[in-house]
Amino acid sequence: MPRFDILYAEDEFTNRKLLEIQLGKAGLSCDLAADGLQALQKVQDNDYAVVILDQYMPGMNGDDLAREIMKTKPELPLLAITSDDSEAGHLRSSGFREVFIKPLRGTDYIDIIKSYMK
């Protein structure tokens, strides 16, 4: 089974593929999940260096998912992506180490993601 550097959970196809492409260009392999429950299962079954979560997803929202993940993998870096900047404070208090606001531009966010890689 291939090992991926990163898991990205996002229910919208365009956003999923965009980040996968951008991470691929930076030499990072990215596994994808289309909803919160799928993402939770993948985290339990795999060893990712970083997990990136959208906030609003079917099955389980990003903040709830973060709290579930931290119960068993508290050291796993969790990063959030949202288009709603008013959510940033709440997401940080849910356990996310970084909160990126869409649209993602430039490469700064890639550098930040890489900084969390082991």
Place this chain on the structure above:
Amino acid sequence: MVHTPLTIHMNFEPQRVLKSVHDFYISSGIADPAQETVLVKPCNIPVLDGDRQKYEQINLFVFGHLVPDFTPVIVSLELKGSYVRTIFELPKASNSAYHTLFEDLSQDTRLDKINQSCQARLRTSLEPPLLILDFPARHNTDGSLPPLDREELRNRFETLSAAASLLEGYVSNGKRHLALIERAAENKEWEEAFRHIHALKGGALNLCATQLTNACKDLETALRQKDIVPIPELFQKVHLQFERLASYYESNKESFNA
């Protein structure tokens, strides 16, 4: 009155940026704290990055009637992800650029009164605004704005053909989202409808579809607040902008993949 360029360096979150800029104008005596701040839709403007000029999508804020003689003050802010690292200058502009700005703003019905007031005053002999922004319009030949900013798209994806595959997927999935929003709204499942419009908005944001993004934002806000009355009309606006985008892409598909 001396017009000087204003350079602001900011390094904090968008909500605090807006407040800080607003406070700046209040403390400098330019702004009247009783006046309402109006948020405008994103625009594409030239900004300075060191010595280099480039085009960036920004949220353009118009602060109502802030100057005592009712000349509006226009401020541009560039927001980069959750890290607001913005360096911009506000040079003086020609009156033609100023007129162009308000042609853009007139598409937002909330600003009709401000726009009419500005246009009326520009036709009289007035001093130029204290701080104004110089940027070119990006209009179609008929004066309308295209549903996609191709230049910004090219900058983001390096080539239009790279964007084309995502556009294809977005248009296909977007139809599904719209159908699910409509069904959820009929069943009064507001959170479900919110989730789908949020997803639609995110894709539009990433694909530089400004007008669709704005229409999605308005519907998203109404759904979040469960402000039910305007929802049908707002949904129609989203539908309209989505159809514009889909038609535009279909009509120009070959040029995207060239």
